[in-house]
Amino acid sequence: MEERLTPFHFEQCISILKSTGKKARNLRELRKIISEVSDESIFHHTYQYFLKGHILEYTNDFAHWAGESLEEKALSEHLSNIDPYAFASINDLRNELLRVIDEYLKAFPEPRLAMKGDEFYFNETVTIIFPTNVIANNLAEFLVAIRHIDAGSIYFHFYEARMRLGKEADDFTRWIEDTLGKKELASEIRNIDLFMFSIEGIRNHIAGMVEAEVKKDMGTI
């Protein structure tokens, strides 16, 4: 009897925004609050770049504020270069943010003051996860699903999973590798440069790679 594969269940999440009531007027205050604010707040300001829907100049809110409100462009470049998905925990990411800011403060110890109303407001998110009822039993079904699933579902499985699972892998490549045994395809998908594409760009990339694999399986190429 043929062994039945574990299907892929597509889930999705939404975020509700909460204010922490904390705000920073300059870089030293920003540093202090980053060191003490909740993990949820660090997560909100760093990991959710991809939910904004279009490629931005800066890859996290701290970098955006440093560049736009403090006009510290070099600092914003340093902060933008931090890849939140490269860290196993939010605390490691927090420490890296602090390290970069400390380095900058050593060179430029007199930080500017943001204009009134332009302070950095620390928020955090409550995440609500729900199933979409879309299930893929094989790679062909996965291809159809990835083409039509809501962008929020791609965000949840492709980006957020890396933080949720505390490793480099996302849900898609874990299933493709562990369940389907397609190591090469998994590796190809895993190597997509996260920061160079919007969610729709990532969707197209994954769909293209999976389609090529399905065609290969069918012997059409």
Next chain:
Amino acid sequence: MIQLSNYSGIAPKGDLISLYRLSERLSNKSFLHINSTKSGGGVAEILQRMIPLLNELGINARWEVIGGDERFFDITKKIHNALQGNPERITEDMWQYHYEVNRRNAEKISLDADAVLIHDPQPAPLIEFKKDGIWMWRCHIDVSNPIIYIWRNLKHYIRRYDASIFSVARFARALQIDEFIITPSIDPLSEKNMELTGREINEVIEKFQIPIDKPIILQVSRFDRFKDPVGVIEAYRLVKKYNDCRLILAGSSATDDPEGELVLNEVKEYAADDPDIRILLLPPFSDKDINALQRVATVVLQKSLKEGFGLTVSEAMWKGKPVIGGATGGIPLQIVHGVTGFLVHSVEGAAFRIRQLLNNPEMAKRMGESAREYVRNNFLITRQIRDYLSVWYSIENKGKSVLEL
């Protein structure tokens, strides 16, 4: 009657799925909304549409409006202005009257519900009469820089709620209660935002006798100084030196805004006898007229000096119009500068951006298309209902940062 299924193909699929999931958790529970006007302004407008949709989801939703006399609304308008930074004097006697009118309303309105959402400062004292359930205070105005002693008086009520909801993160204040951020929304299927045929648009244009021989600059808003209607006329006059165009200032009055007439007269006086400026005082429920005006406009302005959110921005963006907005309140959340429109800080800035859009129709078209998509993903009513239900569900599961449905 509009049903949720009508939003399929218009609202993002994920918003609709999450709405059904949340409603499974909250079905048969009751959800009471209270504000102070049945018509005029964005709050009443969205509640008219939201309540039936909540009921369709199996939630027992109802909407109550508190009553009050002229003195009450004079006081609450002063509170409103002071919370937006305008110096006002509210005496102890006036605060007492504010409370007293709410006490009388509490006797008439049933406050029994599993979740109660109180909109804005007018009915805020109703918290004193809370019996049971989750109570949330929803602030629709810009309180980032209030007259502080007036905010303190109001805070006396607010801190007794289970949670507060602000439209923009910058408006949230230290309250020692949960503070959520939920942006308002537009209904793409309402008379104000639905698709119109060319004939329907022409009927409106003919009704108001607006020639369409020149590009039209439009601002739709109440006649309120914070909307800077005089600044809009000044910007139009600067543009007129280079580009022939018409200006339409269109707005209706609200029952809770006694200042409207005064400002309207100021604006009329400032417009003087310029035949290319049209000031339209529209009766309440002129939604189709506003829809048509937004569709016929070449450039839409929302040059507010203070703004709770500025839903007219999203309305125009939904119609594929590039909007030039004051960089204040919730407007920067809607306008991504240079992508979905332009943010400006002065009359001169507004005039320059109008000229840019009038002289570069390709850029205006591209921005308008981005604007519509941005509204689809962020500012439709389905997302706002989803957020209200999420906050309710989150308060029921207080302390958890990840929840499963």
